[in-house]
Amino acid sequence: MPIRLKKALLTPGLWRGLAAVAAFLVLWELGSKSKQWFGFQTPWVGAVPAPTDVVKVWIALLGDKGYWQSWYLSSMRVFGGFVAAMIVGIPFGLLLAISSTTYGVCFPTFEVLRPIPPLAWVPASIIFWPTQELSIGFVTFLGAFFTIVINVLGGAKAIDVRYFQAARSMGASSWDVFRRIILPAVIPSIAVGSTVGMGITWNVVVAAEMISGGGSQSAGAGGGLGFFIWNSYVGGSYDQIVVGMISIGIAGYISSAILRKLGELSTPWLRSR
């Protein structure tokens, strides 16, 4: 067994974590099945579907094309909205940091719009955008956009003035300063902003799917994991609700892990810290 794997398996942290999860599942099972087994229903937990039931339903769903279609649709929406937010947000954040004129003009409006929850935009978005997909996409974009801009702006403003001074002493032009100081220095902030933004994007996608996801899954519009959950609730299959929730958790974890890895790769100088 390779050394690193061995080490990872031997850490007490891993076993504590696994034990905690196991204990949680056991308690959950007992609580949910309490009416069956103990004759009385434990408050709250009693109404929740039991892990064993959830697993059964889940295994059945693994073969269902519709379930994976939900995954695909949600992931595509998250990916699309997130990438758009990065493409627009990073340059905009940098522009706000560099140009005091732009900052003066745009920032007040930006700050007023920022606290509006993306979901509050859904009705306006549906009215404004021609297709349902675009309206969900726009709301998703907004969720990540504000976070990314704020992080980039903050990161750029926090760059130590001495780096600029050192660069100028060595003959740097303004373009040099932008390209060789500001851009590399904000990469860590971009990494942070994107990780947070990714989480928000998932929140928004799922909620938007729940609210506006009317249409049938086969029509392409609608669908997704949020719609899956809502549909399960309406249809009365509560086990599927839990399946949907955990699926979103897993999907979110995978996207965050990918982003974290990308962040690490783009900041080699922070690795040794």
Next chain:
Amino acid sequence: MMREHVPDSRPSAPVGKGAIHIEQVVKVYDPDGAAVLAVDHCSLDIRPGEICMIVGPSGCGKTTLLNAIAGFHSVNSGSIRLDGEMLCGPGKPKAAPGPDRIVVFQNGALFPWKTVLENVAFGPVMQGKLGRKQAYEKARQMMADAGLSGTEHNYPGELSSGVRRRVEIVRALMNDPKVLLLDEPYRALDSLTKSVMHEALLEIYYKNPVTIFFITHDLEEAIFLGHRVVIMTTRPCKPKKILDVDIPHPRDYGVLTAPRFRELMDETIEAVHEEAIKAFAAGEKEG
């Protein structure tokens, strides 16, 4: 004791290269508000190729002077000339920063996202003076001279402060400056590392005899390194006493116990201590 004529114990420095003439410089921070007078009609002449140590208590305004020479701050009146050319003065309150006067900062300003080699070669590459390959070659050469071979591909975060300081000095020298402006570069180092750094700096200086404007609060460091030691008053600063250090170069660590060294300390320590007490009473914060 001020001495007018000192035997020239410097290694051969090009004449007229890196002479700084500071004349009646006044700097007021926030003139419409708190109106803090940092520098009050300060005049000083720095000879080409000399190591000029500026000693003064915290917050006295010596960094302001350095920043004015470097071009990071403006002056309210007075002028600063480099080899006769006006850096800042009437009609031009702020000098333009340039590679003829490079600053080495207190806590270091090596770019953390670049490797050491990329940092050192930064100036020439960016100015387009040298192609990347040639710049790297020259960087490797200068680093080898300074005893820094082997660190080229490290990031600054992986190196000790002492090594980082030396790298920063080499980075500065890569730009062929006339003047090296050092703002308490060894302040954050422990005294053992400091002593090594001093000898390292002198070694680099003997190979590259640029003018060095070195700010410190450490009188021992000043007398050990400098040709002259300028003792500044507390804020607002102006030269209080100028000491000619007539210990010949090249110097090594043994100088610290030489009797002449102790004599020079005796002459100046009272003046320094006086200003230190004034600064403390005024509650000055370090810059």
